[in-house]
Amino acid sequence: MEPESAEAPTLSQVTVAQKIVVAFDDPASRTLAHAADLAQALGSELIVTNVAAVDPDEAGEEARYGRERLDQARSYLDERGLAAEFVALTGQPAEAIVALAEEREADLIVVGMRKKGFFERLVEGSVAQDVMRRATSDVLAVH
Numbered sequence: 001m002e003p004e005s006a007e008a009p010t011l012s013q014v015t016v017a018q019k020i021v022v023a024f025d026d027p028a029s030r031t032l033a034h035a036a037d038l039a040q041a042l043g044s045e046l047i048v049t050n051v052a053a054v055d056p057d058e059a060g061e062e063a064r065y066g067r068e069r070l071d072q073a074r075s076y077l078d079e080r081g082l083a084a085e086f087v088a089l090t091g092q093p094a095e096a097i098v099a100l101a102e103e104r105e106a107d108l109i110v111v112g113m114r115k116k117g118f119f120e121r122l123v124e125g126s127v128a129q130d131v132m133r134r135a136t137s138d139v140l141a142v143h
Contacts, residue, residue: 017107017138019045023097023127024073031112031142032073036082038108038140046084048073049100051093063090094130101137110140 022035032048039046050069052062070086077084089096101109111128132139 015107016042017044019047019104019106020108020110021047021049021097021101021104021106022110023093023112023131024048024050024069026112026114027069027072029112029114029142031110032076034140034142035110036077036080038110039084040080040082044107046077046082047087047100047104047106048077048084049087049089049097051089051091051096053093054091059090063088093127094134097127097131098134098136101135106137108138108140109135110142113141113143 017038020035020039022032024032035046035048038044048070050066050073052059052066055062066088070088073084074086087100089100097109097111100106109131111131113126113128128139128141132141
């Protein structure tokens with residue numbers, strides 16, 4: 001029995017991400033740059049979010065940190081000439097990111113991966129891994 005020859009899909013057959021949600025937290029990571037590259041290349045809508053934890057003792061500091069990160073993202077995207085929507089969220093990060101992606105019907109979520117030690121992973125877990133488990137859309141994890 002001869003194997004069927006598989007034809008490569010044409011561009012019109014390829015699923016293109018129309019909306020991309022990017023979780024931006026670490027200016028040193030390439031997460032935002034990768035999401036911006038994809039949005040620019042595909043002509044996709046870009047939604048940038050930062051999630052502040054719900055610890056009442058640190059709520060003010062977390063919110064300030066989140067606004068600073070979104071301001072950094074805005075500056076970076078302005079320099080590249082890319083438009084985006086910026087959404088500040090509070091809550092458990094993975095839940096909030098996935099809920100935003102579902103609410104906006106995003107085709108792709110872009111998250112950063114940090115190198116953590118064993119104890120850090122054990123205690124804190126990984127937001128990126130949690131997003132991958134919960135998401136109903138595709139997830140791109142950027143190192």
